[in-house]
Amino acid sequence: MKITEKDYYIQEDKMYVATDCVIFGFDEGNLKLLIFKRRVKPLMGTWSLIGSFVRLQEDVSEAAERVLKEITGLENVFMEELKTYGTANRDPGYRCISIAQYALIRIGEYDKELVERHGAHWYDIDDVPNLVLEHNQMVEDALARIRRKARYKPIGFELLPQKFTIPQLQRLYEAVYQKKLDARNFRKKVLSLNVLIKLDEKDKSTSRRGAFLYKFDKSKYKKLQESGFNFEIS
Amino acid sequence: MKITEKDYYIQEDKMYVATDCVIFGFDEGNLKLLIFKRRVKPLMGTWSLIGSFVRLQEDVSEAAERVLKEITGLENVFMEELKTYGTANRDPGYRCISIAQYALIRIGEYDKELVERHGAHWYDIDDVPNLVLEHNQMVEDALARIRRKARYKPIGFELLPQKFTIPQLQRLYEAVYQKKLDARNFRKKVLSLNVLIKLDEKDKSTSRRGAFLYKFDKSKYKKLQESGFNFEIS
DNA sequence: TAAATTAACGTATCAATTACATTTATTATA
């Protein structure tokens, strides 16, 4: 028998463990967040990060992957633990801690039909409505995390399509850091990392001239990740 | 009535939440770890990080602070969440996730009598015995974390006594990074951060000449933390 | 007063970051 959220019946003397996922996408120069309506009482129907209780027989990370797949159809996306929200009184009615995760997904690849069916929506990161419990704080914390992380890991690659242009990558970094970057220095820095492969194709959607598409070299990228490089940009 | 660990009786259909703390100290040039003997079944008596179940009515962070105080007598020490260890089968017999923390303490300040009474011991970080469950992994992960963190936060200050010398601080960084550093460049870099206050006292325990003691400027330090500086050392 | 010991200091070289302006490829339209 498949267990669904509705099968949980809340006992006051139990500790519940949930996971909530801050799902980031990037589209048209803007960083976006996917949210849906809370499926459990109390506060059912309020805007909420995409989350679920962790079942007794599954790993915490599996719970996060399960719910991400359920809502977006996506598997094997970049997802990492953010931190635990564990104050005693955070969820009214029963004791529940939440282990927040954040995911970076390619916004072109999710299952639109599924997302719609679950009433989930993408919001510009600057227009996120009030969320249930401390979920807005989770979003803040996740943003701070990716800002820091972008300094030593090339986060861009999880959020962009497989083929992308350097100006596109720059706009992503500009969205993350909320500031304009110098195109010449940005290009120089990115290329100096030596993880991009220039393709013989151009993307002409944003200019007459067109910008060359790049993909990135997964094996070099992995090595770079392990060695912990420095990608500070001003 | 005070609840103790013994009062928990384990039910198979419950989710348990524990917290385990990787407690680092620094003494005589060596990074050290505090561990004790596990107090719950199964595997009671095995070497273990210092931890406890999280009680229904307390925050996760409070549980960590409670157990740290119980064993060392210390309060208000630097403690931060490491990450959650949440696989379904990690603890034999029942479902329990653990939210690991790490703490940096001044090794001169803990309550020796208390530590002894609880059968806790300091081990050199290179001589840590086999620990219960995946606790050795937690130690590895915590070490990796402080190594990374030391690049943008001056972790030294949590581990050294209030008054310390620059060579002492250097030995701490050498212990964390497991490599020799250049004394001139280290001093230059540390002083350039502008968070040290030179005192009119010397520590003569390690040389005839004696080294000047420093304390550090808490308000400048705080500002520095917020701005997220760069403290890479080669 | 000589010997021993660690602390303290400065500089020149190299590498990385920053600031900044022009030309190029292409398409649409006059």
Add this chain to the structure above:
DNA sequence: TATAATAAATGTAATTGATACGTTAATTTA
């Protein structure tokens, strides 16, 4: 078919920060 419009692509000089390296200074003990 020539021209206008647009974003992409490129280079260099100046500045800043990181690295490598050897000598002198302060103090205690013998």
